[in-house]
Amino acid sequence: MTITMRSVASKQTNGKIKRLSTEELAELMVPATARTPEEKDAALKRATTGLRAKVRVTRDMYRPR
């Protein structure tokens, strides 16, 4: 069983980073479409199997330092 914990809404960020409001987060949220364990397993398999590369992917291939 996986244990989860709720974020503490009042976590400090030196007052500098603006937290998005509950309404803003609700507006951005894209709900899950795969909900059953079978659908989740199928999605995981589709995402994480079969994609191969002949080269090793390194950070400099997608993000400048």
Next chain:
Amino acid sequence: MRPTGERRPVPRGVFAIEDQQLLLPDPIALDTSFVVEALLTTQPLHPACSAFLKRIFDSGVAVVTSDLLAIELAESAFAIALKERWGGRWRGHRTDGRSRRPATWRLNDTVTRYEALLSPVNHLPIPVRRVTADARVLMADYGIASYDAVHAASAIAAGAEAIVTLDTGFALLPANQLMMYTDRSRLTSCRPKRPH
């Protein structure tokens, strides 16, 4: 065997994704480096990252990403195809039509898999424009690189307490801003970088 009295390392908000006791905050943020490793079976940390992804799915926590992630993922797919064809000279062949076709095919395949990856979770994609000013604050305060700052600011703005990443650059942020979930081989290099 550990000598008696030896101190255990201070975590400083950096934890290993291989640790089965690791708590998953809700929401949790993902960085591109983790997603690349989870998607590509040929990457060295694919087993650990895909296993952690399964833990995220099973737990039901929401996932935060910056919109930048999808762009970086597309860029990595494009770069793979070019590098496979041209090796070290790949950067000079972006506009070559013969190279772009397989690159585009790989890009589309990768994006489809990324969409599959997100389908079991409630997803919070954070637009870059919502965190531009916050990213600047993180850069100014901690010296974190710009693209890392966008991912970190997105996580913090959405209320994520941890970001899953294989990028040691995030260790420049203090632990009270954002915890780092990374693979265990990076723990010893990340923890000393954390500011007090």
